[in-house]
Amino acid sequence: MISRLAKRKAPRVLPGSLITLRRKCGKANCRCAAGDPHESSALSYSVAGRTKMLTLRPEEVDEVARAVARYRKSVNDLAAEAQVELDELVARVRANRARDGE
Ligand SMILES: [Zn+2]
Numbered sequence: 001m002i003s004r005l006a007k008r009k010a011p012r013v014l015p016g017s018l019i020t021l022r023r024k025c026g027k028a029n030c031r032c033a034a035g036d037p038h039e040s041s042a043l044s045y046s047v048a049g050r051t052k053m054l055t056l057r058p059e060e061v062d063e064v065a066r067a068v069a070r071y072r073k074s075v076n077d078l079a080a081e082a083q084v085e086l087d088e089l090v091a092r093v094r095a096n097r098a099r100d101g102e
Contacts, residue, residue, distance in 0.1 A: 010063040013071035016045030018064060021055065043068070 022037040024030075032038050041061045043054045056064060 011067040013074060014043065014064060014067035015071055016043050016068060018061070018068055019044045
């Protein structure tokens with residue numbers, strides 16, 4: 001079990017975005033009370049239209065950041081490909097109509 005956990009692979013793609021949370025802990029004598037808030041990284045993502053937040057440990061941030069970047073690139077690449085296909089379809093359908101005199 002331990003080896004399985006240790007071998008678990010990093011996520012390839014993840015939706016959402018990496019954000020930095022800044023908060024005050026509420027202790028009167030803490031540095032955050034003087035305007036230096038505690039910072040932690042989190043993955044912000046949405047489920048059924050609701051925004052969720054997963055707070056991350058520092059050692060978890062890198063793999064999440066890479067997976068978020070890969071997801072974003074894949075989505076952008078797919079959108080670009082779809083736009084090209086759409087443009088070609090529109091041109092082809094219009095050419096067919098013009099040829100057939102519609
Ligand atoms: Zn504090």
